[in-house]
Amino acid sequence: xxxxxxxxxxxxxxxxxxxxxxxxxxxxxxxxxxxxxxxxxxxxxxxxxxxxxxxxxxxxxxxxxxxxxxxxxxxxxxxxxxxxxxxxxxxxxxxxxxxxxxxxxxxxxxxxxxxxxxxxxxxxxxxxxxxxxxxxxxxxxxxxxxxxxxxxxxxxxxxxxxxxxxxxxxxxxxxxxxxxxxxxxxxxxxxxxxxxxxxxxxxxxxxxxxxxxxxxxxxxxxxxxxxxxxxxxxxxxxxxxxxxxxxxxxxxxxxxxxxxxxxxxxxxxxxxxxxxxxxxxxxxxxx
Amino acid sequence: xxxxxxxxxxxxxxxxxxxxxxxxxxxxxxxxxxxxxxxxxxxxxxxxxxxxxxxxxxxxxxxxxxxxxxxxxxxxxxxxxxxxxxxxxxxxxxxxxxxxxxxxxxxxxxxxxxxxxxxxxxxxxxxxxxxxxxxxxxxxxxxxxxxxxxxxxxxxxxxxxxxxxxxxxxxxxxxxxxxxxxxxxxxxxxxxxxxxxxxxxxxxxxxxxxxxxxxxxxxxxxxxxxxxxxxxxxxxxxxxxxxxxxxxxxxxxxxxxxxxxxxxxxxxxxxxxxxxxxxxxxxxxxxxxxxxxxxxxxxxxxxxxxxxxxxxxxxxxxxxxxxxxxxxxxxxxxxxxxxxxxxxxxxxxxxxxxxxxxxxxxxxxxxxxxxxxxxxxxxxxxxxxxxxxxxxxxxxxxxxxxxxxxxxxxxxxxxxxxxxxxxxxxxxxxxxxxxxxxxxxxxxxxxxxxxxxxxxxxxxxxxxxxxxxxxxxxxxxxxxxxxxxxxxxxxxxxxxxxxxxxxxxxxxxxxxxxxxxxxxxxxxxxxxxxxx
Numbered sequence: 001x002x003x004x005x006x007x008x009x010x011x012x013x014x015x016x017x018x019x020x021x022x023x024x025x026x027x028x029x030x031x032x033x034x035x036x037x038x039x040x041x042x043x044x045x046x047x048x049x050x051x052x053x054x055x056x057x058x059x060x061x062x063x064x065x066x067x068x069x070x071x072x073x074x075x076x077x078x079x080x081x082x083x084x085x086x087x088x089x090x091x092x093x094x095x096x097x098x099x100x101x102x103x104x105x106x107x108x109x110x111x112x113x114x115x116x117x118x119x120x121x122x123x124x125x126x127x128x129x130x131x132x133x134x135x136x137x138x139x140x141x142x143x144x145x146x147x148x149x150x151x152x153x154x155x156x157x158x159x160x161x162x163x164x165x166x167x168x169x170x171x172x173x174x175x176x177x178x179x180x181x182x183x184x185x186x187x188x189x190x191x192x193x194x195x196x197x198x199x200x201x202x203x204x205x206x207x208x209x210x211x212x213x214x215x216x217x218x219x220x221x222x223x224x225x226x227x228x229x230x231x232x233x234x235x236x237x238x239x240x241x242x243x244x245x246x247x248x249x250x251x252x253x254x255x256x257x258x259x260x261x262x263x264x265x266x267x268x269x270x271x272x273x274x275x276x277x278x279x280x281x282x283x284x285x286x287x
Numbered sequence: 288x289x290x291x292x293x294x295x296x297x298x299x300x301x302x303x304x305x306x307x308x309x310x311x312x313x314x315x316x317x318x319x320x321x322x323x324x325x326x327x328x329x330x331x332x333x334x335x336x337x338x339x340x341x342x343x344x345x346x347x348x349x350x351x352x353x354x355x356x357x358x359x360x361x362x363x364x365x366x367x368x369x370x371x372x373x374x375x376x377x378x379x380x381x382x383x384x385x386x387x388x389x390x391x392x393x394x395x396x397x398x399x400x401x402x403x404x405x406x407x408x409x410x411x412x413x414x415x416x417x418x419x420x421x422x423x424x425x426x427x428x429x430x431x432x433x434x435x436x437x438x439x440x441x442x443x444x445x446x447x448x449x450x451x452x453x454x455x456x457x458x459x460x461x462x463x464x465x466x467x468x469x470x471x472x473x474x475x476x477x478x479x480x481x482x483x484x485x486x487x488x489x490x491x492x493x494x495x496x497x498x499x500x501x502x503x504x505x506x507x508x509x510x511x512x513x514x515x516x517x518x519x520x521x522x523x524x525x526x527x528x529x530x531x532x533x534x535x536x537x538x539x540x541x542x543x544x545x546x547x548x549x550x551x552x553x554x555x556x557x558x559x560x561x562x563x564x565x566x567x568x569x570x571x572x573x574x575x576x577x578x579x580x581x582x583x584x585x586x587x588x589x590x591x592x593x594x595x596x597x598x599x600x601x602x603x604x605x606x607x608x609x610x611x612x613x614x615x616x617x618x619x620x621x622x623x624x625x626x627x628x629x630x631x632x633x634x635x636x637x638x639x640x641x642x643x644x645x646x647x648x649x650x651x652x653x654x655x656x657x658x659x660x661x662x663x664x665x666x667x668x669x670x671x672x673x674x675x676x677x678x679x680x681x682x683x684x685x686x687x688x689x690x691x692x693x694x695x696x697x698x699x700x701x702x703x704x705x706x707x708x709x710x711x712x713x714x715x716x717x718x719x720x721x722x723x724x725x726x727x728x729x730x731x732x733x734x735x736x737x738x739x740x741x742x743x744x745x746x747x748x749x750x751x752x753x754x755x756x757x758x759x760x761x762x763x764x765x766x767x768x769x770x771x772x773x774x775x776x777x778x779x780x781x782x783x784x785x786x787x788x789x790x791x792x793x794x795x796x797x798x799x800x801x802x803x804x805x806x807x808x809x810x811x812x813x814x815x816x817x818x819x
Binding site: 184206209 | 619622623690692693694695696698707710714715769770771772774799801803805819
């Protein structure tokens with residue numbers, strides 16, 4: 001069996017290879033022109049793209065996954081069961097329909113589609129757990145059961161320093177944007193009960209306050225599920241090493257059995273989340 | 288430090304701190320209130336009983352502790368409101384009896400006072416119910432009796448330990464609490480009062496309590512109460528000046544047949560009654576046969592409950608009214624999604640002015656942020672008089688107002704918002720910087736005319752001839768710890784040429800500290816500082 005994911009996955013290139021995850025790229029465009037992106041992009045190349053996005057005169061966008069790219073990957077693993085795991089269909093309806101189309105066209109292949117209902121770090125943590133379980137030899141029925149359980153127990157939160165980009169690409173509608181405030185307030189967004197829909201979960205003045213709010217929510221989830229173990233992914237765009245380091249430390253101080261990784265955001269999330277952003281996705285394990 | 292005796296001044300300070308503690312946390316009690324009736328007013332009832340009594344005590348001269356406590360007892364009795372307020376007043380009355388003519392209060396007198404107060408509270412109830420306020424008062428009195436300590440602070444701490452343990456037993460004793468997943472609000476309110484007193488004695492500021500600490504998973508299997516929680520609709524209170532002998536046994540039977548939650552204080556010249564009944568007029572007429580009605584109050588608890596339910600269901604129309612001390616703060620609060628601001632100068636707004644703004648707002652559910660400790664009483668009055676559903680979050684300064692708004696999410700329910708906004712109250716420390724216009728003394732600190740001094744609440748942190756060193760010294764005393772940002776909100780009298788120097792000196796205090804200046808426009812203080 002092989003796992004296929006898309007490039008909104010935030011795992012580092014080495015981890016992707018170690019876990020044998022096949023990644024299909026979202027094409028990226030700057031001012032309408034295709035822009036060269038790939039999972040092995042270096043830190044310098046990512047920073048160059050980030051600065052392009054930061055200039056609000058540039059229009060940077062992604063399109064849905066390409067049919068031919070998907071077909072190519074699926075054909076390559078035609079002899080295996082293909083478990084193709086993606087971010088919430090609500091975030092890219094074009095991709096969702098392309099996936100369905102390609103799957104029906106390749107009806108001879110054993111393809112299973114799985115919508116994680118989440119995105120960025122919360123999508124990543126689910127793919128990571130699935131790939132690791134597969135590598136450990138978990139049989140398919142158990143793997144699917146685990147993935148469904150993980151999806152239910154995953155939450156996504158983030159500090160979005162500028163909501164302009166999420167608004168521009170239509171990723172938030174109802175969340176109220178705090179634009180142009182002199183107070184430099186950090187809007188906090190999180191997953192809602194509706195899959196793939198982000199909601200306003202409050203504001204913070206400092207990253208410490210934001211992180212405390214995230215960890216308090218995490219503690220509530222741990223308590224509600226009577227859980228001891230949690231797997232978390234923190235992804236960042238921009239110079240937020242101090243902020244993400246603090247968040248990781250705060251989680252680790254809670255006394256849970258916590259596996260936390262900090263990831264440098266891959267290119268596909270950047271046009272939507274903006275150039276200044278960090279998010280937390282975590283899955284609580286009901287043991 | 289061991290406290291063996293308390294003088295009048297310390298007693299006053301301690302009781303003021305108790306009222307402050309209750310003021311800060313009354314909303315928690317309101318939200319937890321399910322027994323005897325879930326009308327969400329335990330906090331406000333206890334506060335309305337204690338706060339005016341303490342204010343009166345602070346304004347009066349008392350030559351001994353016994354005299355001070357007698358005054359407190361008289362005043363709480365006068366102002367007592369609701370079941371919990373009534374029981375609190377009874378406790379103070381019983382406590383007062385034990386002091387006789389004592390100049391000072393000792394640990395022994397506190398032990399005796401608690402014992403006597405506990406008896407007075409319990410015996411005022413016709414049918415005391417376990418798992419409520421009287422259970423907690425009794426447990427705390429017992430804990431005191433079991434320790435021979437002569438240290439008053441330690442004695443109060445022992446009682447509080449027992450009280451905080453017993454409060455989590457209340458759901459076991461009273462199934463209605465277990466079903467709602469809460470502890471008893473009245474009992475918790477009593478703990479808050481004693482906690483406030485203890486802090487006042489040892490000089491520790493009141494703390495914001497978290498509602499979630501007193502909530503747990505509701506147990507739907509807990510035995511159901513036999514009666515509808517609203518078997519009796521009207522909360523009725525009467526104070527009667529007695530004429531002649533009072534036929535107590537007959538009156539007791541009469542009352543028991545017409546209501547429950549009956550509490551009764553029988554003094555030499557007057558009596559006071561609290562009852563939940565469906566026949567308030569009949570009870571009033573009966574009592575009038577035996578004396579002159581001095582005061583009466585009838586509240587429709589069904590209306591209060593329905594108001595709560597309606598608020599929970601109406602998620603659409605919720606907005607925030609902030610009382611702000613300057614035009615700069617108006618913009619800041621609007622940026623943070625307040626729907627309306629009432630701006631005031633040195634002269635604080637009256638309840639009428641707050642009420643006028645509340646009534647003029649579009650929404651029927653309003654969260655009110657007074658943003659100044661001395662505005663809270665007026666805000667409470669406006670809340671009570673308003674035709675809207677007003678939720679008061681007792682923000683004591685404008686910085687608490689700002690951090691409370693971090694938790695405001697318009698599309699969430701009022702209850703969720705109140706929970707989140709209360710959680711935000713302790714996210715920042717607020718300091719205020721003033722310049723003295725005369726030679727004066729603040730506690731033990733001499734302040735010369737023209738000096739700059741920094742206050743945190745009522746504590747003075749620094750006083751210097753120049754502003755920048757005063758601020759720096761004030762901040763150094765805070766142990767900045769995890770602070771990430773210091774915001775200076777300046778008033779009209781602030782000399783802006785100090786900004787660069789101030790920023791430089793403050794940034795030297797800690798690595799990676801963000802410093803920001805915003806125009807607040809306040810007229811009293813030169814600077815309001817938020818340490819977050």
